[in-house]
Amino acid sequence: MAWSRLVGISIGVIVLGGCAHRTSAPADKPAPIASAPASGEANAVNWRQVATDADRARLRNWRDTWIEALAEARSADPQAIAADPALFDPDRALTDPLPPPGDYRCRTVKLGSAQxxxxxxxxxxxxxxxxxxxxxxxxxxxxxxSQRPVGLIFPDTAARGVFLGTLMLGNQHRALDYGRDQDRDMAGFVERIGDARWRLALPRPAFESKLDLIEITPAP
Structure with a gap:
């Protein structure tokens, strides 16, 4: 099967080249994102086939964005940046980058000012x-x-995965399809930065910052 571009990452259904898979979830939680093949399988979808042009550009220029955002954040709160070098180091990426399934705590740190x-x-x-x-x-x-990412993590290299998804705002219960609203689309890299510690780095988010770092640690 020839995989076409992902036309939507929606809550409960993902469509790839005409194939759909549906899942269900409790009424008080968003339904999980549905499945896509692993990158190592024959005919498997690659994140580059899924990502929008704008998101590929954001990921391509991630380092320049990071350095610029980090410099602004360090000027605003140098002690906070110095206190957590693993989180803020753009080159901190260990092997085995993807977190195993489970419950986690996600903490967002915004670096740099978008305006x-x-x-x-x-x-x-x-x-x-x-x-x-x-x-x-x-x-x-x-x-x-008030800002809740939901999406898929694709395998990429031995040191990172790629996240593509959308942003849910306020008390919304359903996410927009990926690719429908550029302001809601999210793209970033998932990396392991310590024992049982990961981060999702989102360059050039639509709102507020130049770089969002989401620290991912096991739930207490």
Whole structure:
């Protein structure tokens, strides 16, 4: 089968080249993102076939974005940056990068200011999130907070995976399809930065910051 571009990552259904897979979830939680083949399988979808042009550009220029955002954040709160070198080091990427399925705590740190007048460093409290196995890829869903990412994690290299998804805002219960609204689309790299510690780095998010780092640690 020739895989076409992913036309939508929706809550409960993902369509790849005309193939659909549906799942269900409790009414109080978003349904998990459905499945896609592993990159090592024949005819498997590659994240580059799925990502929008804008997201490929964001990922391609991730390092310049990181350095710029980090410099702004360090000028705003040098002690916070110095206190956690593993989280903020752009080159901190260990082998075996993908977190296993389970319950986690996701804490968002925003670096740099997307527009004048906004804070250059913001550290939010952690909220519950979950990694699930969706056949041969992983899904990530965050359940708390006003900005909640939900999407798929694709295998990429021995040191990172690629996240593609959308952003849920406020008290919304369903996410937009990926690719429908560029302001809601999210793209980033998943990396392991310590024992049982991962991060999702999201360059050039649509709102507030120049770089979002989501620390992912096992739930207490």
């Amino acid at each position: 004048q007048g906004l804070s250059r460093y913001v550290d939010y409290p952690g909220y519950p999130c979950r990694i699930e196995r969706e056949d041969d890829v992983l899904s990530l869903t965050r359940y708390g907070g």
